[in-house]
Amino acid sequence: MLLKFNQRGNTLVVALEGELDHHSSESARVKIDNKIDETGAINLVFDFSGVNFMDSSGIGVVIGRYRKVADFGGKVGIINLRPNIKRVFELGGLLKIIKEYNTLDEAVMNW
Amino acid sequence: MFENEMKVEFPSKSQNESFARIVVAAFASQLDPTLEELSDVKTAVSEAVTNAIIHGYENGSGIVTIKCKISDRTLTVEVLDNGKGIENIDLARQPLYTSKPELERSGMGFTVMETFMDSLIVESEIGKGTRILMTKEFKLI
Ligand SMILES: Nc1ncnc2c1ncn2[C@@H]1O[C@H](COP(=O)(O)OP(=O)(O)OP(=O)(O)O)[C@@H](O)[C@H]1O
Numbered sequence: 383m384l385l386k387f388n389q390r391g392n393t394l395v396v397a398l399e400g401e402l403d404h405h406s407s408e409s410a411r412v413k414i415d416n417k418i419d420e421t422g423a424i425n426l427v428f429d430f431s432g433v434n435f436m437d438s439s440g441i442g443v444v445i446g447r448y449r450k451v452a453d454f455g456g457k458v459g460i461i462n463l464r465p466n467i468k469r470v471f472e473l474g475g476l477l478k479i480i481k482e483y484n485t486l487d488e489a490v491m492n493w
Numbered sequence: 494m495f496e497n498e499m500k501v502e503f504p505s506k507s508q509n510e511s512f513a514r515i516v517v518a519a520f521a522s523q524l525d526p527t528l529e530e531l532s533d534v535k536t537a538v539s540e541a542v543t544n545a546i547i548h549g550y551e552n553g554s555g556i557v558t559i560k561c562k563i564s565d566r567t568l569t570v571e572v573l574d575n576g577k578g579i580e581n582i583d584l585a586r587q588p589l590y591t592s593k594p595e596l597e598r599s600g601m602g603f604t605v606m607e608t609f610m611d612s613l614i615v616e617s618e619i620g621k622g623t624r625i626l627m628t629k630e631f632k633l634i
């Protein structure tokens with residue numbers, strides 16, 4: 383799994399590419415946490431446009447990062463979910479806590 | 494009735510999670526599945542194999558076995574481990590139940606298997622291992 387980071391003000395944009403499963407989630411969560419600490423970002427946007435597979439391990443990664451930033455009043459958004467991945471998130475009821483936005487601008491503007 | 498079957502065995506390494514779901518998807522492809530059906534099967538297999546690795550063998554070494562069977566348009570997938578077993582299967586199958594919250598597990602694996610497949614049977618014995626049996630019928634398009 384490849385991770386690309388971008389910053390928009392105090393929002394860290396994490397673009398994930400590849401398959402998000404138990405194996406790839408281990409290093410993904412470490413890299414994301416390090417980047418949050420390094421940049422001091424408050425909010426997080428996950429860009430899922432490059433993710434073609436995800437199982438429940440991905441729910442764990444997103445909720446775990448949500449817990450981390452929410453402690454400091456941060457917000458988390460998700461953009462560009464493919465239908466198969468959206469179904470996994472919906473099962474977990476995750477989209478009730480963490481919102482899906484149509485674009486990065488929409489996510490950041492709503493905060 | 495058309496019938497076919499296959500069996501794969503591999504060590505309980507997380508690198509084999511993607512191997513496992515691709516192998517099952519490749520076997521299922523003879524049923525001309527839709528992309529959605531294929532994605533459902535891959536996700537369910539990924540959940541069962543991941544559980545065998547992190548819960549059954551607790552990230553230690555062991556063998557995971559997958560047996561697949563096709564009968565007409567129904568695929569049966571069996572995932573077996575000889576790991577520690579499940580104490581309370583009813584509790585384990587509850588959405589959001591996890592015995593390992595410290596590993597950031599969400600407790601949604603069994604719910605995913607149940608939702609994305611047509612049927613799910615879980616059999617387990619403490620100290621002996623766990624057997625997951627799932628079926629899915631592929632629609633004719
Ligand atoms: N093969 C197995 N061997 C032993 N215990 C298992 C096995 N599979 C599942 N379990 C038990 O059942 C519980 C629920 O499994 P489930 O897959 O639903 O959630 P999880 O693995 O904890 O979290 P998630 O799958 O969302 O990452 C696990 O926490 C574990 O205690």
Ligand SMILES: [Mg+2]
Nearest residue numbers: 540544602603
């Ligand atoms: Mg699981």
